[in-house]
Amino acid sequence: MCYAVSPDLFHWEAKGTAVTDFSGEGPKVIHWKGSYWLIADCWQNGMRVWKSDDCLNWKLQEGALFGSHGDVVISGDRAWWFYFGGPRPFGDTEGCRNYPFARQIPAPLLHSLDLPLAVSCER
Numbered sequence: 001m002c003y004a005v006s007p008d009l010f011h012w013e014a015k016g017t018a019v020t021d022f023s024g025e026g027p028k029v030i031h032w033k034g035s036y037w038l039i040a041d042c043w044q045n046g047m048r049v050w051k052s053d054d055c056l057n058w059k060l061q062e063g064a065l066f067g068s069h070g071d072v073v074i075s076g077d078r079a080w081w082f083y084f085g086g087p088r089p090f091g092d093t094e095g096c097r098n099y100p101f102a103r104q105i106p107a108p109l110l111h112s113l114d115l116p117l118a119v120s121c122e123r
Contacts, residue, residue: 001017001018001019001023001024001027001038001040002014002015002016002017002018003015003016003017003018018038018058019038019040019050019058019060021048021050021060022040022042022045022048022060023042023043024040024041024042024043024045024048025040025041025043026040026041026069027039027040028040028070028071028072029055030072030074030079032072032074032079035051035052035053036051036052036053036054036055037049037050037051037052037072038050038051038052038058039065039070039072041068041069041070042064043068045064046064046065047064047065047067047068047070047083048060048061048064048065049061049063049064049065065081065083067081067083067084068083068084069083069084070082070083070084071083
């Protein structure tokens with residue numbers, strides 16, 4: 001995954017590669033409990049998480065998060081992990097094209113998130 005910088009959100013300068021452990025899409029960066037956290041959907045490898053103190057040097061964390069195309073909402077001293085989910089056969093990269101019962105569904109799937117990767121479910 002690559003990154004770019006902008007002084008005004010209109011003009012962007014490509015800077016290079018942020019992480020090389022996995023390819024992915026939909027990256028999110030949050031500042032939580034004194035560190036930066038990059039979370040990205042790495043397809044069959046799950047939602048992967050990296051940690052950084054400076055947003056330049058990222059360390060891959062152990063494990064993966066639930067779902068796909070997730071996002072984090074921070075409220076007070078808690079972080080909530082919203083994601084797309086639903087039954088999907090392991091290894092299925094075609095989703096509901098191959099399995100009509102495997103359609104992904106959006107929220108209300110959410111988890112309380114305490115990085116690094118201590119996740120508890122609340123419905």
